[in-house]
Amino acid sequence: MPGFDHFIEALTPLNLAFALFGVMAGTVIGSIPGLTATMAVAVLVPLTFTLAPASALILLGAIYTGAIYGGAYSAILLNTPGTPSAIATTFDGYPMARKGDGDLAVTLACLASVCGGLVGALFLLTLAPPLSRFALAFGPVEYFWLAIFGLSLIAALSEGSLLKGIAGGALGLLLSTIGVAEVSADVRLTFGAQVMIGGIQVVAALIGLYCIPVLIDLVATPDRHLRVEAEARGFRLGEAWRTVLRNKVNLIRSSVIGTLVGVLPGAGGSVAGLVAYSEARRTARKGEEYGKGEPGGVLATESANNATVGGGFIPTLVLGIPGTPPDAVILGALLVQGVRTGPQLFEAQGAVVYTFIWGLFLATILMLPAGLLIGRYAYKTIVTIPKAMLVPAVAFMTVIGTYAIRNNSADVTIMVVLGAIGWALSRFGFGVSPIVLGLILGPIAEQGFVQAWTIGTAIGDVPSMFFGRPISLAIIAFTLLSLFWPFVKTRLGRWKEDPGVGMILAPTVERGPVDIASVVVGLILAGAGIVTLVDAAGYTDPDSAVFPRAVAIVLIVASLGAVARALFGIRNRSAPRSGSTVRRVALLLVMLAAALLLPWTGFLATMLVAFMAIILIAMHDPWTPRRAIIFPLAGILTVVAFTALFRYALYVPLPEARLF
Amino acid sequence: MKKSIWTGIALAVGLAAGMGTQAGAQDFPSKPVDYVIPFGPGGESDISARLQQPYFKKMFGQDLVISYKEGGGGAVGWSQLNAMSDDGYTIMGVNLPHIVIQPAQKDVGYTTDGLVPIYWFHYTPDAIVVRADSDFKTLDDLIGYAKENPGRLTFSGSGKGTANHLAQVNFDKLAGIKTTYVPFKGTGAAVQALLGNQVQAEWGYTTVGSQQGDQVRLLAVSMQERHPLFPDVPTFKELGFDQVGGAYRGIAVPEGVSEEKRKAWSDMIGKINADSDFKKQMLDGGFALIDVPYDEMDAWMQERKDAYLAAAKDAGIVK
Numbered sequence A: 001m002p003g004f005d006h007f008i009e010a011l012t013p014l015n016l017a018f019a020l021f022g023v024m025a026g027t028v029i030g031s032i033p034g035l036t037a038t039m040a041v042a043v044l045v046p047l048t049f050t051l052a053p054a055s056a057l058i059l060l061g062a063i064y065t066g067a068i069y070g071g072a073y074s075a076i077l078l079n080t081p082g083t084p085s086a087i088a089t090t091f092d093g094y095p096m097a098r099k100g101d102g103d104l105a106v107t108l109a110c111l112a113s114v115c116g117g118l119v120g121a122l123f124l125l126t127l128a129p130p131l132s133r134f135a136l137a138f139g140p141v142e143y144f145w146l147a148i149f150g151l152s153l154i155a156a157l158s159e160g161s162l163l164k165g166i167a168g169g170a171l172g173l174l175l176s177t178i179g180v181a182e183v184s185a186d187v188r189l190t191f192g193a194q195v196m197i198g199g200i201q202v203v204a205a206l207i208g209l210y211c212i213p214v215l216i217d218l219v220a221t222p223d224r225h226l227r228v229e230a231e232a233r234g235f236r237l238g239e240a241w242r243t244v245l246r247n248k249v250n251l252i253r254s255s256v257i258g259t260l261v262g263v264l265p266g267a268g269g270s271v272a273g274l275v276a277y278s279e280a281r282r283t284a285r286k287g288e289e290y291g292k293g294e295p296g297g298v299l300a301t302e303s304a305n306n307a308t309v310g311g312g313f314i315p316t317l318v319l320g321i322p323g324t325p326p327d328a329v330i331l332g333a334l335l336v337q338g339v340r341t342g343p344q345l346f347e348a349q350g351a352v353v354y355t356f357i358w359g360l361f362l363a364t365i366l367m368l369p370a371g372l373l374i375g376r377y378a379y380k381t382i383v384t385i386p387k388a389m390l391v392p393a394v395a396f397m398t399v400i401g402t403y404a405i406r407n408n409s410a411d412v413t414i415m416v417v418l419g420a421i422g423w424a425l426s427r428f429g430f431g432v433s434p435i436v437l438g439l440i441l442g443p444i445a446e447q448g449f450v451q452a453w454t455i456g457t458a459i460g461d462v463p464s465m466f467f468g469r470p471i472s473l474a475i476i477a478f479t480l481l482s483l484f485w486p487f488v489k490t491r492l493g494r495w496k497e498d499p500g501v502g503m504i505l506a507p508t509v510e511r512g513p514v515d516i517a518s519v520v521v522g523l524i525l526a527g528a529g530i531v532t533l534v535d536a537a538g539y540t541d542p543d544s545a546v547f548p549r550a551v552a553i554v555l556i557v558a559s560l561g562a563v564a565r566a567l568f569g570i571r572n573r574s575a576p577r578s579g580s581t582v583r584r585v586a587l588l589l590v591m592l593a594a595a596l597l598l599p600w601t602g603f604l605a606t607m608l609v610a611f612m613a614i615i616l617i618a619m620h621d622p623w624t625p626r627r628a629i630i631f632p633l634a635g636i637l638t639v640v641a642f643t644a645l646f647r648y649a650l651y652v653p654l655p656e657a658r659l660f
Numbered sequence B: 001m002k003k004s005i006w007t008g009i010a011l012a013v014g015l016a017a018g019m020g021t022q023a024g025a026q027d028f029p030s031k032p033v034d035y036v037i038p039f040g041p042g043g044e045s046d047i048s049a050r051l052q053q054p055y056f057k058k059m060f061g062q063d064l065v066i067s068y069k070e071g072g073g074g075a076v077g078w079s080q081l082n083a084m085s086d087d088g089y090t091i092m093g094v095n096l097p098h099i100v101i102q103p104a105q106k107d108v109g110y111t112t113d114g115l116v117p118i119y120w121f122h123y124t125p126d127a128i129v130v131r132a133d134s135d136f137k138t139l140d141d142l143i144g145y146a147k148e149n150p151g152r153l154t155f156s157g158s159g160k161g162t163a164n165h166l167a168q169v170n171f172d173k174l175a176g177i178k179t180t181y182v183p184f185k186g187t188g189a190a191v192q193a194l195l196g197n198q199v200q201a202e203w204g205y206t207t208v209g210s211q212q213g214d215q216v217r218l219l220a221v222s223m224q225e226r227h228p229l230f231p232d233v234p235t236f237k238e239l240g241f242d243q244v245g246g247a248y249r250g251i252a253v254p255e256g257v258s259e260e261k262r263k264a265w266s267d268m269i270g271k272i273n274a275d276s277d278f279k280k281q282m283l284d285g286g287f288a289l290i291d292v293p294y295d296e297m298d299a300w301m302q303e304r305k306d307a308y309l310a311a312a313k314d315a316g317i318v319k
Helices: A005-010 A013-031 A037-048 A053-078 A089-137 A140-151 A153-157 A162-175 A202-220 A237-246 A248-263 A268-282 A295-318 A325-337 A350-384 A387-406 A409-427 A433-459 A462-467 A470-497 A501-505 A516-536 A542-567 A581-601 A603-618 A625-649 B002-012 B044-060 B072-081 B098-105 B139-148 B163-175 B186-195 B206-215 B259-274 B276-284 B294-315
Strands: B033-037 B064-068 B090-096 B116-131 B154-158 B180-184 B201-205 B216-221 B246-253 B288-292
Touching (some): A037 A053, A037 B044, A053 A089, A089 A295, A140 A153, A202 A387, A202 A433, A237 A295, A248 A295, A295 A325, A387 A409, A409 A516, A433 A542, B044 B090, B044 B276, B090 B116, B098 B294, B116 B206, B154 B186, B163 B180, B246 B288, B259 B294
Parallel strands (some): B033 B090
Antiparallel strands (some): B116 B201, B116 B216
């Protein structure tokens, strides 16, 4: 083992304390939607200026590791990724929680995160220089195809209607282009609205699209949020361990995928989780039902996203190019401290680097007990808290978390509006996950495409740029495989049951009356495509028009396809949603009003009123004197405590405005 | 009153670290200052602010509290600057050419002349960067190749309408060559493309040279005189091309801030810039210090505006 002598140096009581504190603080921060690993690290940077470089790095690395793991809690228990890295964790984690297996899912997430974290750190320790060369072999074309590969997951996620999935994905891609363009020179799709200049912030969109629909449906009925078994079952470690053993190949593969994607600057934990999930799903064995609460899905994403921590440090330390956004902050802190990263770092400052890597191992191992305990607590809180407190508390966290990402109240409004759109779309068979995939992968796809096209044109050979490079061809092959696999699999299954050509070609859906709702939604989406084409006609830079144009055409074609399908009465069964429409609408209106008012009336004043209003909306049980006192009191305490925490500890300038 | 209640609560929860009210040596600043960076954490603007932070505390006894208002390549922050508190305790980082190019393209919620920059403190000089193993040993090699192969020479760079892009447009004109500019998201990605052999050269900054060490070679830098960190790298001027500039960073205040406080800020930033330890730290990082104080602002801004807008018109990114 290289640098083993530095293992002892990492073991000082101070470093151990930093590692433990960092992991715990990071886990808590990461579990709050809106508080990302980047922010957790950025807030603590000034603290590290007075520390020795290695200790500072251990603290920052531990927080980063913890935050990536903590994102799993809200993904599993609330269907809301706490950080973008946990997007794919919602796919199976939330269904598990709904079935009453939330405690098992949280424990699995902890085991997987520790495993992924250790694999990533091991690669960082042993293979950093060669893996950094792998990162450099990844050019614009490879990034483009990687994004397309990620998008191919839409095929698996949109069970039933692929057309609706594609339309959703295209909508997400278009949403990602709003605002001042990142690499071309234009302002796109803002229609003159100032609030849209900054575009749609990904985390704000995640919170809106995933969490708001959950809240909307929670207030509608008096049912429990998650199913719980009567008897307490502890950590369910034995069961978790057997699941891990059954999934050992999945776990190792996902950890390696996570490390490799982490090595690629600009890809990050969200892409790693999606790629690992896609592979786990594609290689599923008989009886494993991905998307419906399959433990393997949680294991895949949670091991992959924690592996990106170690993987991301490889280009950061070896090349001086940050692998992930938190790495960029850590790199900045190192520069301020006078540590020069780059190829010479391992030789020139081996003591610092190896102490740090061993510290990362320690932090990851400490995450096992710390993570299990905090996870248990998070689970208990979410399942025992009465609905009339859970909904306002989560709604409050979505607002404060969304505001804190860019200190911008426009993001809160966008979050709530996207939530309403997401709820409506999913009601008509357009899932939100394809939209999210489009939003996350859009910038990677667009930049890769424009760059590859530009370079291809310069060397006079565009086709070989896109289809003539070995890594690209491999990614294209995997893309085709995962695109057509679900299709092939269903038909093969039917062939086995009843061989015959007719069964292969027969449609998988049933006919019914005309699906008017889908026709309307489809026409609206096609309209959005046309609006985009009109907007793109006004761009000064041709580079900024090519991608939105192509995507808009896909959106129009897919939406019209979905319209045609709906007109023929072909539909997929969607679960009917019962419950009170009045409460749903009231919740949305309160949240929207709060978002619009908070820059004028002040954050605390607005949120106190909104909290009380949402308690009323979410209250299904009869009011007793005890509840009438405790609920508002607990509400005030929550809002005041978190506002103080954000204002004074995290330096988030929450507006005070006219009131407070 | 409400402030003191809040401070009390914060202290009670034990969270008020570093936020106490220390009495300053002079009357301004007498409380912590909000330093808003219109970009995300970890970028060069953030790092510059982090480098200033300890010197500000040391010289003026108050904390410089850095926060981020990211979005739209800085436009979100700048469009909100003039609506922020104008008591002099809120300042924001400003960048060139961003604040000239963005409003020239579309309505982004602010205008160049509507902002009040009070000091420009440094810039990252443009530089042509190649891999250490590149065949281009000198700028002449590169120009020769570009002349024989019009349009074939590829440069990576950070974004479009940026310092990198405008430098490429300007240099193509001066040298009479035609090259291809490939925009990347940020300097890190542009360097990655260079090191990975995806492009033949990069329009980057001197800071790339200091961070990448002997993996790369600078062919020329856009400075009046050579950078002390790279004594062997010629300036474009020495080689006969009138090209000086880069990405400038400064500080702006909301338009309501009084003249006295604008001058006070200009003096404070100037004093940090003059500190010899600070200077050394900046030069080692590859930055180049400049001093454009408040009373020289108008003339200097006019000159930058003319230069940037001309190059942006040549590049076809403003009408």
